[in-house]
Amino acid sequence: MLELAWPWFLLLLPAPIIMYFLPSAKPKGEGIWWGNSAQLAQYQDNKVMSGRLSWSYVCLFMAWVLLILAISRPVWFGEPTKVTPSGRDLLIALDLSGSMQVTDMTLNDQTANRLDAAKSVLSDFIQERRGDRIGIIVFGTKAYLQAPLSFDTKTINQLVQETQIGFAGEQTAIGDAIGLGIKRLEDRPSDQKVLILMTDGANTAGRVQPLQAAAFAATQNVRVHTIGIGADSMIVQGFFGPKAVNPSSDLDETLLRNIAAQTGGEYFRAKSTDELRAIYQTLDALEPTPSEDIWQRPLTSLFHWLGLGSLAFLALALLASNALSFNRKGLTDLTKRGQS
Structure with missing residues (x-):
């Protein structure tokens, strides 16, 4: 139209x-004369x-x-087109420390390490977050921004799949990861700032203490949901034969609970891939995306x-x-x- x-x-x-x-300025009866x-x-x-x-x-x-x-x-x-309105700014902090290579998870009925299981579940979660801006933080010895906040969930998902264990170092800097998330969310509306932190260990590196970072996150209205990943029992082959061990003995659940409590978030424990998938379904309900689409021309x-x-x-x-x-x-x- x-x-x-x-x-x-x-x-x-x-x-x-x-x-x-309009009338001409010269008289119409003007004579014509040719000199030659x-x-x-x-x-x-x-x-x-x-x-x-x-x-x-x-x-x-x-x-x-x-x-x-x-x-x-x-x-x-x-012609009118349907546009999904902007929802939340959601940062996902993914642990890439050396312990994430422990193969105590399953994926497609096969044994898989913790990072592969996390990437598989994250892929489904990211694809369902239409209308949200999603970013990825990876952390090990240091914390890095893998992908800035963006509506391009396809590219974000690809960057998640490209992450590898050891990219950020072998240790775990939980406090630095929270601090980087606060910095990336500081200019966003207070009701839209969400950080999901997933780790399998305790804070062993970094310049910022996790609880100090959590306290500052609370003042900035950043809600932090924490996920502890790793099975609590697995069979390994020892010198005297198979034996049961706890592969998640280094997981600091008390710290993760305190971080979530200080910021108004929730703490979750994922002992298997199915539990991790159920956790992200719960997070999808806790942090819903806009349900009504907007039509524009x-x-x-x-x-x-x-x-x-x-x-x-x-x-x-x-x-x-x-x-x-x-x-x-x-x-x-x-x-x-x-x-x-």
Whole structure:
């Protein structure tokens, strides 16, 4: 559908026609006098070329019409499209320390390490968060921003799948990861700032203590949900045969509970891939995305195209006028040569 922002400018369209029919300033009964036969011949040639002159007038009129239409600012409204409104800014802090390579999880009925299980569950979780801006923080000995907050969940998911154990070091800097998350969320509305921190160990590195970072997160209205990942029992082959061990003995559950409690979040314990998947389903319910879609119609301004069209017709009018002047000069030279 086409609409005009300033339709009253269309009143100027007939201005050239009105000016054409206005009374002439010179009397119509003016006599015609030719000083010699050369002037008479030139007058007749001008009558022959009047057709070319009329094309110049047509181009000028078209340039005027397109200019007035451009000034009226026509806008084309496209078909309505569905747009999911902006939801939360959600950062996911993923532990890449050396302990994440422990194979105490299952994936597709096969043994898998903790990171592979986490990436599989995160992939489904990210794809379901339509309308949210999602970012990824990876941490080990240090914390790094793997992917800034973005609506492009496809790219975010790809970056998650590209993470590898040891990218950020072998130790675990939980406090630095929380601090980096606070920094990336500081300019966002207070009711939209969420950090999900997933780890399998205790804080063993970093410059910031986790509880200090959690206290500061609470002042900045950043809600931190913590997830402790790792089985509590697995069979390993020892010197005297198979034996049961606790692969999550280094997990500091007390710390993770305190971090969540200080910031208004929840603590979850994932002992298997299915439990981890259920946790992210719970988080999806705790931090819902907008349920109502917004319909909008794209707008396309035609001002530039009409303006370019007006300039093109003006150029054609100038070319026609210059060609007419050149032909006149050539005819005058031929007449003088004929007289001589």
